[in-house]
Amino acid sequence: MAKAVGGGSLLIAWQLKDKHVLIVGGGEVASQRIDSILTTDAHLTVLSPHDGLHPRTKRFIDEYTERITYNDRLFAGPEDLEGMDMVLTALDDVDISREICDMCRNARIPVNAADIPDSCDFYFGSQIRDGPLQIMISTNGNGPRMANLVKKKLQNALSGVEGPAITKVGQLREMLKIRAPGVGGELGKKRMKWMTDVCNTWGMEELALLDDMVMQKLLDDGWENDRVPSFAELGGRRQPADRTTPPTLSPAIGSTIGFFAGIVCTVIVLARRK
Numbered sequence: 001m002a003k004a005v006g007g008g009s010l011l012i013a014w015q016l017k018d019k020h021v022l023i024v025g026g027g028e029v030a031s032q033r034i035d036s037i038l039t040t041d042a043h044l045t046v047l048s049p050h051d052g053l054h055p056r057t058k059r060f061i062d063e064y065t066e067r068i069t070y071n072d073r074l075f076a077g078p079e080d081l082e083g084m085d086m087v088l089t090a091l092d093d094v095d096i097s098r099e100i101c102d103m104c105r106n107a108r109i110p111v112n113a114a115d116i117p118d119s120c121d122f123y124f125g126s127q128i129r130d131g132p133l134q135i136m137i138s139t140n141g142n143g144p145r146m147a148n149l150v151k152k153k154l155q156n157a158l159s160g161v162e163g164p165a166i167t168k169v170g171q172l173r174e175m176l177k178i179r180a181p182g183v184g185g186e187l188g189k190k191r192m193k194w195m196t197d198v199c200n201t202w203g204m205e206e207l208a209l210l211d212d213m214v215m216q217k218l219l220d221d222g223w224e225n226d227r228v229p230s231f232a233e234l235g236g237r238r239q240p241a242d243r244t245t246p247p248t249l250s251p252a253i254g255s256t257i258g259f260f261a262g263i264v265c266t267v268i269v270l271a272r273r274k
């Protein structure tokens with residue numbers, strides 16, 4: 001049995017679309033929070049006197065007028081928390097920060113205070129994003145700068161094709177769910193096994209090159225016959241710019257060339273004998 005461990009935190013991808021998030025403060029840290037929250041499609045309220053706004057915060061407020069409600073004033077009290085699903089404080093006043101945390105706890109609203117780790121319900125982390133791919137590096141409060149350094153190492157290990165490949169796999173899964181709808185049961189098991197086989201069999205670069213036509217073929221030839229045809233079998237071609245891997249021949253073309261090469265060899269051998 002695995003050894004029981006503790007002292008960690010739960011890593012989850014919190015869905016905030018259409019939820020309400022309050023950021024108290026408008027400095028540099030707040031501007032990083034705004035950036036992160038805008039990615040989630042949440043409604044955002046920023047509360048801070050105008051003279052305390054970081055230029056990046058100002059830019060976000062001016063640019064995203066539909067997404068950000070800005071209030072040019074100090075935090076007023078519990079009434080500012082009404083209707084909020086999440087609260088973030090990024091203040092230069094630790095006492096106010098702590099008070100807001102206590103109010104949030106009373107109202108059962110999850111809260112992050114940039115300056116008081118002990119009062120946070122959750123921490124931010126260093127992030128890598130590539131389309132739907134989201135990687136968070138967390139040191140669980142031990143060394144934020146170290147998280148940034150690990151991020152750089154991971155960035156170097158990624159090729160850049162992962163995000164596009166995942167986007168295409170997402171589209172293929174949607175098409176499969178339309179073709180074979182329903183939740184759970186034998187069909188669900190079959191769908192999951194087939195998708196797992198496709199992801200395991202096809203290369204990341206090949207998945208990134210999937211288009212509507214090849215996806216249809218993959219479902220017609222593959223899903224319907226309970227098999228996973230190769231990229232080349234479906235007529236897939238690598239883009240000319242990609243010189244890292246040799247272009248693949250379809251088996252049909254390969255065997256045709258083999259057949260003619262055989263004839264040529266036979267003719268040469270016979271001619272020599274004569």
Ligand SMILES: C[C@@]1(CC(=O)O)c2cc3[nH]c(cc4nc(cc5[nH]c(cc(n2)[C@H]1CCC(=O)O)[C@@](C)(CC(=O)O)[C@@H]5CCC(=O)O)C(CC(=O)O)=C4CCC(=O)O)c(CCC(=O)O)c3CC(=O)O
Pocket residue numbers: 032112113114115116117120122123124125126127137138139140141142143144145146147148151
């Ligand atoms: C607990 C946590 C709460 C939270 O913010 O959610 C927290 C707390 C604190 N950070 C402080 C300082 C610094 N924070 C950074 C940077 C980042 N901090 C981030 C997260 C977190 N910071 C959470 C834990 C995350 C984890 O452990 O993994 C990142 C990852 C994400 C983000 O903020 O969005 C982002 C990097 C993003 C990127 O670059 O990719 C740097 C470096 C820099 O700016 O380059 C420094 C200075 C150097 C250093 O201290 O390492 C201080 C003041 C300490 C003091 O006074 O000495 C506190 C308060 C305290 O510790 O008491």
Ligand SMILES: NC(=O)C1=CN([C@@H]2O[C@H](COP(=O)(O)OP(=O)(O)OC[C@H]3O[C@@H](n4cnc5c(N)ncnc54)[C@H](O)[C@@H]3O)[C@@H](O)[C@H]2O)C=CC1
Pocket residue numbers: 024025026027028029030047048049051052053054073074075090091092093096113114115144
């Ligand atoms: N978690 C993290 O990653 C990091 C946290 N920090 C901590 O985060 C805090 C904020 O840092 P910065 O953004 O650089 O500070 P900053 O001084 O640039 O910004 C403070 C902001 O708070 C606003 N403010 C102050 N009192 C307010 C009130 N009562 N109501 C509404 N707004 C108010 C100011 O107008 C200003 O916009 C600091 O305490 C710092 O120690 C600093 C670096 C990284």
